[in-house]
Amino acid sequence: MPEPNEQSELHSCLKELSKKLDVPRKKDLWDKLPIITTFLGTAVIGVLTLVLTQSYQRLESNRQEKFQAAQIATQKSQIRIEELKAITSLAPLLASKDPSTRDIGKQLLRAVSESKLSDFDPESSYLSAEPVTKSLIEVPAHISLTGSTSKAQQFSLIDKFAQIALTSNESTSRRVEATKEIGKIADGATTPREVKERAVNAVTTIALSADTPEEVRRTASVIVASIKSVSPEQFAAVIAKDRVTRNISEIILHHTVEPSITTYKGPESIFRMAEMQMKTRNWSKISWHYAVSPDGMIWMGMPVNEQTSHAAKRNFDSVSVLLVIDGDKETPTESQKRALGILLRDLLNKFHLSAEENFTDQKGFHRNYYGKTCPGNNITKELVINCIKAAKRSD
Numbered sequence: 001m002p003e004p005n006e007q008s009e010l011h012s013c014l015k016e017l018s019k020k021l022d023v024p025r026k027k028d029l030w031d032k033l034p035i036i037t038t039f040l041g042t043a044v045i046g047v048l049t050l051v052l053t054q055s056y057q058r059l060e061s062n063r064q065e066k067f068q069a070a071q072i073a074t075q076k077s078q079i080r081i082e083e084l085k086a087i088t089s090l091a092p093l094l095a096s097k098d099p100s101t102r103d104i105g106k107q108l109l110r111a112v113s114e115s116k117l118s119d120f121d122p123e124s125s126y127l128s129a130e131p132v133t134k135s136l137i138e139v140p141a142h143i144s145l146t147g148s149t150s151k152a153q154q155f156s157l158i159d160k161f162a163q164i165a166l167t168s169n170e171s172t173s174r175r176v177e178a179t180k181e182i183g184k185i186a187d188g189a190t191t192p193r194e195v196k197e198r199a200v201n202a203v204t205t206i207a208l209s210a211d212t213p214e215e216v217r218r219t220a221s222v223i224v225a226s227i228k229s230v231s232p233e234q235f236a237a238v239i240a241k242d243r244v245t246r247n248i249s250e251i252i253l254h255h256t257v258e259p260s261i262t263t264y265k266g267p268e269s270i271f272r273m274a275e276m277q278m279k280t281r282n283w284s285k286i287s288w289h290y291a292v293s294p295d296g297m298i299w300m301g302m303p304v305n306e307q308t309s310h311a312a313k314r315n316f317d318s319v320s321v322l323l324v325i326d327g328d329k330e331t332p333t334e335s336q337k338r339a340l341g342i343l344l345r346d347l348l349n350k351f352h353l354s355a356e357e358n359f360t361d362q363k364g365f366h367r368n369y370y371g372k373t374c375p376g377n378n379i380t381k382e383l384v385i386n387c388i389k390a391a392k393r394s395d
């Protein structure tokens with residue numbers, strides 16, 4: 001064992017030695033350390049990125065393959081459904097007593113059975129698979145009914161669907177479906193007015209046709225009501241969108257007498273009225289701009305920018321408002337008074353007219369221009385002005 005002196009001397013020698021040997025090396029290493037870490041870090045990040053990207057790409061391509069497979073499966077089953085529909089639609093032909101009709105049915109059936117799903121090319125668009133059934137059921141039921149379809153196409157689709165809905169040897173469910181398709185064409189905020197009108201006329205015809213089954217008639221009624229009637233709350237938005245270029249200086253009230261409040265049966269009564277008035281069932285030729293039904297709905301008739309025949313010399317600058325009531329025998333229902341008040345409030349606002357100037361002993365009622373009591377002795381100027389005041393209060 002060395003002495004403490006000796007030990008400390010050895011210690012300092014070793015220290016010196018270690019300084020000479022190690023310090024420069026240590027210093028080099030410390031100098032290089034940041035470079036090494038940066039390099040290692042970059043390498044690790046690079047490798048990780050590569051690995052992660054590859055595994056993500058694998059996952060993504062698996063997902064896409066699965067998605068495409070699912071899409072193809074859906075399209076195939078849709079085509080299958082169309083084929084089944086086509087086959088179903090052949091039933092009346094096959095059941096026909098006439099041999100040549102049966103032959104046509106058989107030929108068409110063969111054509112459907114021979115068209116193979118394996119011919120379906122998943123790369124091509126869905127519509128390209130359409131001709132298989134298109135020529136058979138004559139209704140391209142899955143064609144796009146949105147904005148991309150031209151007005152002429154929409155017209156011809158409406159006519160085709162109406163034809164199916166009106167054909168008595170079609171099944172009720174197919175007639176209901178065809179009626180709903182017309183509703184879909186008319187539905188949509190961007191649908192042109194002419195297309196909506198054509199759809200309304202077609203669906204009204206379906207609703208009123210003598211041999212239309214009850215289920216089809218109900219479907220048709222719902223569709224016409226959804227296009228042609230609004231709640232009082234919705235009316236302000238409707239009238240705000242109407243661009244009116246003709247000069248309006250008066251709103252004139254009428255009553256229906258028939259249907260009255262007691263005989264009113266919902267939308268169908270409104271169609272009957274439209275039918276009776278023009279025989280053509282053409283909504284753009286009826287004599288009223290707005291009708292107020294006993295249940296408090298507002299029905300759209302003639303576009304307000306077009307004049308109607310309702311009050312002889314006052315037609316050109318007036319709006320025709322019709323109350324579904326026998327105004328000599330009945331008084332309006334609460335809902336009807338409320339709807340009338342809101343309708344008149346919004347119309348007066350739109351045309352910058354005042355209630356007190358529009359509804360007087362000389363103005364605002366059909367009886368002011370015509371020998372009868374229209375809109376009925378119970379429809380007084382006080383009643384009308386009170387309805388408008390109530391609507392203004394609730395505004």
Ligand SMILES: [Zn+2]
Pocket residue numbers: 253254255366374375
């Ligand atoms: Zn009248």
